[in-house]
Amino acid sequence: MTNQxxxxxxxLLSREDIIRRIIENWPVKRQEEEVLVEDALGRxxxxxxxxxxxxxxxxxxxxxxxxxxxxxxxxxxxxxSGWVQGVDFERADTGDDxxxxxDAVITIEDVELSxxxxxxxxxGVNVAPGCNVRLAGSTVREGEMLAKxxxxxxxxxxxxxxxxxxxxxxxWKNPVVxxxxxxxxxxxxxxxxxxxxxxxxxxxxxxxxxxxxxATPLCLPIVxxxxxxxxxxxxxxxxxxxxxxxxxxxSKGEEDYTATLLHQQGKVLCHGAQAVPGKPLCAAIIAGKPxxxxxxxxxxAYHGLEWCINGLVSHYxxxxxxxxxxxxxxxxxxxxxxxxxxxxxxxEVVQRRDGKGxxxxxxxxxxxxxxxxxxxxxxxxxxxxxxxxxxGLIEVELLRGLEFIPVEEDKNL
Amino acid sequence: MTNQxxxxxxxLLSREDIIRRIIENWPVKRQEEEVLVEDALGRxxxxxxxxxxxxxxxxxxxxxxxxxxxxxxxxxxxxxSGWVQGVDFERADTGDDxxxxxDAVITIEDVELSxxxxxxxxxGVNVAPGCNVRLAGSTVREGEMLAKxxxxxxxxxxxxxxxxxxxxxxxWKNPVVxxxxxxxxxxxxxxxxxxxxxxxxxxxxxxxxxxxxxATPLCLPIVxxxxxxxxxxxxxxxxxxxxxxxxxxxSKGEEDYTATLLHQQGKVLCHGAQAVPGKPLCAAIIAGKPxxxxxxxxxxAYHGLEWCINGLVSHYxxxxxxxxxxxxxxxxxxxxxxxxxxxxxxxEVVQRRDGKGxxxxxxxxxxxxxxxxxxxxxxxxxxxxxxxxxxGLIEVELLRGLEFIPVEEDKNL
Numbered sequence: 001m002t003n004q005x006x007x008x009x010x011x012l013l014s015r016e017d018i019i020r021r022i023i024e025n026w027p028v029k030r031q032e033e034e035v036l037v038e039d040a041l042g043r044x045x046x047x048x049x050x051x052x053x054x055x056x057x058x059x060x061x062x063x064x065x066x067x068x069x070x071x072x073x074x075x076x077x078x079x080x081s082g083w084v085q086g087v088d089f090e091r092a093d094t095g096d097d098x099x100x101x102x103d104a105v106i107t108i109e110d111v112e113l114s115x116x117x118x119x120x121x122x123x124g125v126n127v128a129p130g131c132n133v134r135l136a137g138s139t140v141r142e143g144e145m146l147a148k149x150x151x152x153x154x155x156x157x158x159x160x161x162x163x164x165x166x167x168x169x170x171x172w173k174n175p176v177v178x179x180x181x182x183x184x185x186x187x188x189x190x191x192x193x194x195x196x197x198x199x200x201x202x203x204x205x206x207x208x209x210x211x212x213x214x215a216t217p218l219c220l221p222i223v224x225x226x227x228x229x230x231x232x233x234x235x236x237x238x239x240x241x242x243x244x245x246x247x248x249x250x251s252k253g254e255e256d257y258t259a260t261l262l263h264q265q266g267k268v269l270c271h272g273a274q275a276v277p278g279k280p281l282c283a284a285i286i287a288g289k290p291x292x293x294x295x296x297x298x299x300x301a302y303h304g305l306e307w308c309i310n311g312l313v314s315h316y317x318x319x320x321x322x323x324x325x326x327x328x329x330x331x332x333x334x335x336x337x338x339x340x341x342x343x344x345x346x347x348e349v350v351q352r353r354d355g356k357g358x359x360x361x362x363x364x365x366x367x368x369x370x371x372x373x374x375x376x377x378x379x380x381x382x383x384x385x386x387x388x389x390x391x392g393l394i395e396v397e398l399l400r401g402l403e404f405i406p407v408e409e410d411k412n413l
Numbered sequence: 414m415t416n417q418x419x420x421x422x423x424x425l426l427s428r429e430d431i432i433r434r435i436i437e438n439w440p441v442k443r444q445e446e447e448v449l450v451e452d453a454l455g456r457x458x459x460x461x462x463x464x465x466x467x468x469x470x471x472x473x474x475x476x477x478x479x480x481x482x483x484x485x486x487x488x489x490x491x492x493x494s495g496w497v498q499g500v501d502f503e504r505a506d507t508g509d510d511x512x513x514x515x516d517a518v519i520t521i522e523d524v525e526l527s528x529x530x531x532x533x534x535x536x537g538v539n540v541a542p543g544c545n546v547r548l549a550g551s552t553v554r555e556g557e558m559l560a561k562x563x564x565x566x567x568x569x570x571x572x573x574x575x576x577x578x579x580x581x582x583x584x585w586k587n588p589v590v591x592x593x594x595x596x597x598x599x600x601x602x603x604x605x606x607x608x609x610x611x612x613x614x615x616x617x618x619x620x621x622x623x624x625x626x627x628a629t630p631l632c633l634p635i636v637x638x639x640x641x642x643x644x645x646x647x648x649x650x651x652x653x654x655x656x657x658x659x660x661x662x663x664s665k666g667e668e669d670y671t672a673t674l675l676h677q678q679g680k681v682l683c684h685g686a687q688a689v690p691g692k693p694l695c696a697a698i699i700a701g702k703p704x705x706x707x708x709x710x711x712x713x714a715y716h717g718l719e720w721c722i723n724g725l726v727s728h729y730x731x732x733x734x735x736x737x738x739x740x741x742x743x744x745x746x747x748x749x750x751x752x753x754x755x756x757x758x759x760x761e762v763v764q765r766r767d768g769k770g771x772x773x774x775x776x777x778x779x780x781x782x783x784x785x786x787x788x789x790x791x792x793x794x795x796x797x798x799x800x801x802x803x804x805g806l807i808e809v810e811l812l813r814g815l816e817f818i819p820v821e822e823d824k825n826l
Binding site: 037038041053055056057058060064095097139141145146147148151154155157159160162163164165167185190193194196197198199201202204208209211212296297302319320322323325368370371373374399401402403404 | 469609711
């Protein structure tokens with residue numbers, strides 16, 4: 001088993017180079033699909049979408065009030081004591097249509113209207129043609145753009161589309177991303193633990209993160225470290241997915257079946273990334289589809305998801321890669337980079353006591369990886385050869401909303 | 414119909430005061446529920462959750478390599494020519510358990526291992542007790558905190574919980590928020606349009622936004638401007654929901670049945686907010702539940718959702734109100750505030766051509782509300798009496814991810 005082929009590169013590739021290399025070699029087959037507007041949240045329209053309607057259909061009142069003919073006010077305030085509701089005026093609230101006899105609206109605050117329908121108008125009220133009247137099409141006009149190709153649909157966009165009479169939209173189909181966890185040491189959740197065994201938690205990490213990215217996850221069963229089993233699993237996954245992720249078995253020991261398998265089946269584009277944790281990432285194109293071997297350890301898999309899978313899913317969806325919210329924070333201790341790799345560092349971010357800005361502390365490597373992962377509300381990817389002193393400012397990616405950043409004091413509670 | 418009760422206040426209340434007043438009068442009945450970890454994304458744990466497991470169960474290799482007894486290296490490099498695999502050493506890859514005979518791991522890069530199981534070790538390799546061995550519990554330890562009460566669960570948290578042997582979590586139940594669209598002018602999507610009619614699009618806006626906020630939406634049928642119909646709809650909604658939102662009918666014209674209804678049925682806390690669009694918002698507590706009357710116009714309803722309903726849903730979930738991502742941007746034209754109200758201004762944000770910061774342009778009020786809503790990738794709420802000159806810096810809330818902010822040139826394409 002020691003004579004297996006292990007693709008190697010003279011130097012590790014940067015994350016950007018790996019993504020570029022995969023995309024250049026990937027004859028991506030995007031598909032379109034038509035979905036109901038009410039199911040289209042977050043989906044990305046293939047083409048610009050324009051209104052099919054004009055609203056309001058006719059001019060309408062823009063205030064709660066009474067509709068009148070402005071011509072009767074041309075010579076100053078008329079005597080309204082003999083006016084009859086429905087003949088000389090009518091009630092018209094915001095958005096209401098009214099008879100074409102009228103062309104202006106006086107707001108309800110400017111009149112007194114008796115229970116018997118007698119109208120008196122406050123002194124000094126000015127009634128010009130069209131006053132307090134909104135024009136036909138003042139909400140939306142036929143042909144007006146309601147959604148732009150390439151921009152994910154927000155709740156307000158969906159409502160806008162409905163306003164324009166649109167019931168279905170053509171969007172990019174979400175890529176199906178298969179995940180195959182591998183490793184003879186892996187057991188499914190609920191199986192009794194024993195020495196040398198490890199619970200497969202990457203499947204859930206993958207599934208939930210892929211959904212956030214706009215992909216449809218296809219989580220497949222655990223396969224053992226066995227070349228044939230893995231080949232079979234890959235062959236079953238290929239026709240079902242647009243992108244295939246194999247977990248584990250990516251480093252260079254005896255059980256590195258995956259890299260060998262990828263080499264046998266397609267074109268390996270890299271085996272090794274300037275990205276720690278997760279350096280042994282291996283990427284190939286097999287039958288026109290990207291097959292990525294993500295390392296098994298939790299944070300390594302997470303890191304690969306964040307940069308590699310995120311990049312590929314976004315490319316399939318024809319959109320820029322999803323970026324996390326960032327804030328600028330001052331480091332509370334020095335951050336030492338490496339000349340070989342960029343490191344993902346979990347960060348604890350707090351708001352300064354004086355409210356002026358944020359502080360970021362790298363999570364202690366003395367903690368367990370799980371503890372670091374839970375404590376972190378931010379993350380930072382170091383650049384090559386980048387040493388930053390304490391107090392240096394970095395752009396931290398936030399892993400929770402701004403509203404959850406504690407203030408500095410809270411840390412000592 | 415003009416003699417209806419309309420609650421009025423001497424002055425409009427600020428958004429903060431309204432939220433505070435509702436919360437003070439709301440005997441909120443939060444409920445807990447138990448959900449599977451795999452279904453718990455975004456849910457908020459009621460209590461801290463700690464690991465029930467220790468992983469790895471036993472110390473394990475931290476590298477791909479061979480496990481050996483370090484004592485045999487105490488006097489320098491031993492002669493390994495006679496060593497037998499399985500007796501004098503064994504293969505142990507990252508995460509692997511190995512026999513208790515061994516206490517150290519030599520990395521695969523530092524040895525040559527023949528197909529026949531003969532081991533030779535590179536010169537100069539140092540083998541100390543415990544080297545390349547990770548301790549039991551180095552991934553996660555029993556009792557270690559895996560999720561903190563009050564913090565929404567992220568994909569990495571779910572995986573962490575599974576790692577600690579947790580399969581179910583107790584979280585706050587999502588509040589059910591009922592939405593009752595009202596207005597005789599409203600028609601459901603798909604109904605033929607005619608003069609004076611308007612398509613109900615707020616139901617979809619509500620439904621999708623409420624889901625984003627962590628609420629369970631209950632969208633009810635349109636009711637006409639008829640006091641009895643609205644009372645019936647409210648009575649049907651009350652037992653089904655934790656928060657009730659009635660849409661439309663909130664301003665002061667003839668058809669203001671809603672405010673009257675809220676007054677008849679419970680305690681009205683405000684009718685009028687320093688918030689434009691959406692000023693006529695009316696809030697009451699009826700049978701211990703908040704009933705909010707949001708104005709009908711699209712942006713007014715949107716604005717009320719953003720500050721009022723968001724605040725109430727967050728309070729129910731025992732979390733701080735959701736904040737949107739913000740960026741600092743320079744205004745391209747002056748922004749004039751008001752001394753009476755705070756205004757929600759739709760913004761178009763672009764990245765400066767030189768890459769140094771962002772520019773924000775208020776969407777032109779000459780555009781239709783739909784067009785402004787679609788164009789906007791940001792929003793800003795003015796403060797009372799706040800006039801900001803062109804070039805002034807404001808914190809813009811982003812309505813799309815950072816990756817979608819175009820660069821300045823793109824605007825002229």
